[in-house]
Amino acid sequence: MNNETRDLSRRERQIMDLLFRVGRATAAEVMEGLPDAPSYSAVRALLRILEQKGHVRHEEEGRAYVYLPAVRRDAARQHALSHLLKTFFDNSAEQAVAALLAIKGEKMSEAELDRMSRLIDAAKKEGR
Amino acid sequence: MNNETRDLSRRERQIMDLLFRVGRATAAEVMEGLPDAPSYSAVRALLRILEQKGHVRHEEEGRAYVYLPAVRRDAARQHALSHLLKTFFDNSAEQAVAALLAIKGEKMSEAELDRMSRLIDAAKKEGR
DNA sequence: GCTCTATTGCTAATTTTCTAGCATTTGCTA
DNA sequence: TAGCAAATGCTAGAAAATTAGCAATAGAGC
Structure with missing residues (x-):
């Protein structure tokens, strides 16, 4: 599993950010939260790709899939913070x-x- | 000029991160700093696109172009930090x-x- | 039960991104 | 001066990303 956010495409990154922010979301919720949101089926296709890449996993609630980041939030936050320090604050x-x-x-x-x-x-x- | 990092593609983001980190760089230096670096001409093409989009500007030093972010570092760092807080730390x-x-x-x-x-x-x- | 809506899996088309090659120019060194 | 390497501008094609449509199904509400 490759967790490198530097390898995420534009939409992938938007979706990961949203999932980290809200914790978990259905495809419909992801769609509503995206800037310049594409169609429902476009969002689902992207979520499927993110899941194949190992960045996202889903749980079933009723008939709906709820998506959440594959990595725990506290690990992700530390990684993001380290990257921010390095990029903008000379560590x-x-x-x-x-x-x-x-x-x-x-x-x-x-x-x-x-x-x-x-x-x-x-x-x-x-x-x- | 649109400064939204959420609109950056994969490579664009890698380049912007690198420029913010080091402050300014020639195309050759950008190329050396990129993960899975493409060719010199590929890097220059990307820098040209970033300049057209307004994220990057260049200065001439001798015959070489030196590229730097179009937005000041302290503005960029505040923006990045705000985004991090919102995404990972509930503000x-x-x-x-x-x-x-x-x-x-x-x-x-x-x-x-x-x-x-x-x-x-x-x-x-x-x-x- | 029926209808409607929301869901899934899948696919292909379109768009965007990424890549490298070419021609030309420029500066440096022997 | 000649040769070489490094630079630029530009372009086209390959690859990747993005998008939306379709068929089928499942659940909710009447």
Whole structure:
């Protein structure tokens, strides 16, 4: 199984992103969530291809297939985050946090910021 | 100009990632950096397409073209980070920091962690 | 039970992407 | 100067991606 997102085509990537975001979806739900959505049968054909490639699996609920990523979300998120750091942040976590705070900082509660501080403190203790 | 990365094809995305990572590159350098690299002329054709689409621009250095992203890196990084948060972290900065520390925390210096703490403290003050 | 809608599997056509070759030019080195 | 290598612009064809239609079936509602 090849999990490399760099090998995904345009539509494949859109679909994987959507599945990671919502967790699981029927073909109809995938179709509704796609930008410039093609037909229902086009979406199903793409899902079938993604399943053949091993990126997606399906479960049956009633007569409908519900599709979900083949890889667990937490593994995928770590992989995506690593790739982002490498591509845009010279592998620097500090730079990423700075960017994160620039985007979200104003909108975060003090409790949330405290929790983040505590995460960092915990990392300090482990690093010792 | 459409900057949406979700509209990029497989190879286009590989090239944009590479350009964001290294900042600027000749066609030969792009070719060397691509997985399963095609020929030099194939890479140039792709760069030309990316330029026509407005994702890339070139400057002339001597007789060679040096290609760079059309959008500034800090704008691109914020956009990519927002997309990552939405796709994998339910838009939660706290979750993203937790994942970041899980990946990088052990390898970070205490000074680095301190600087991150200070960034968060500064965000607290601004939020008040 | 019947009708309708939503589903599946499959396929082929169309469109887009990807690739490399050619002709020409340019710069460098011997 | 000549030769070579590296560059450009351009093009066409191969490969891959995308799309939608069809036949058949299953489930829901009346």
